[in-house]
Amino acid sequence: MSAAADAYAAFYMPTRAWAWHPLAKRMPTHKVTFLPDNVVVEVDPECYPYGRTGEPGSVLDIALTHGVDILHACEGSGVCGTCHVIVTAGAENLSEADDDEMDAVEQVAGNELASRLACQAVVGGDVTVRVPC
Numbered sequence: 328m329s330a331a332a333d334a335y336a337a338f339y340m341p342t343r344a345w346a347w348h349p350l351a352k353r354m355p356t357h358k359v360t361f362l363p364d365n366v367v368v369e370v371d372p373e374c375y376p377y378g379r380t381g382e383p384g385s386v387l388d389i390a391l392t393h394g395v396d397i398l399h400a401c402e403g404s405g406v407c408g409t410c411h412v413i414v415t416a417g418a419e420n421l422s423e424a425d426d427d428e429m430d431a432v433e434q435v436a437g438n439e440l441a442s443r444l445a446c447q448a449v450v451g452g453d454v455t456v457r458v459p460c
């Protein structure tokens with residue numbers, strides 16, 4: 328293929344145009360699954376924060392941006408516990424819980440060992456959480 332044909336194809340064929348673009352090589356995405364509705368969203372950490380609620384890139388930040396409803400009475404400041412979720416997979420891909428988060432989680436009815444505050448748990452890889460009813 329000639330250079331002119333390559334240039335034409337790169338310009339008029341978007342998929343091919345993005346394939347050579349330097350940014351196309353750095354688009355790490357993480358898959359976040361919300362149960363029980365089984366809503367799966369892909370996020371790009373380069374786009375954090377998505378919204379203004381909770382830590383940038385937190386499970387809550389991602390959920391609210393993608394239409395997944397999680398209660399958040401304190402607007403993501405980490406004190407109310409209403410954003411409680413249970414991590415069913417990928418716990419190692421979340422930021423570590425600090426003592427304040429663990430104290431808040433302990434106050435939540437129905438908490439489990441895998442419980443986290445959605446507003447404090449920042450996503451760094453694939454993760455699955457269950458939103459209590």
Ligand code: FES
Nearest residue numbers: 403405408410446
């Ligand atoms: S929204 Fe209140 S603790 Fe997360």
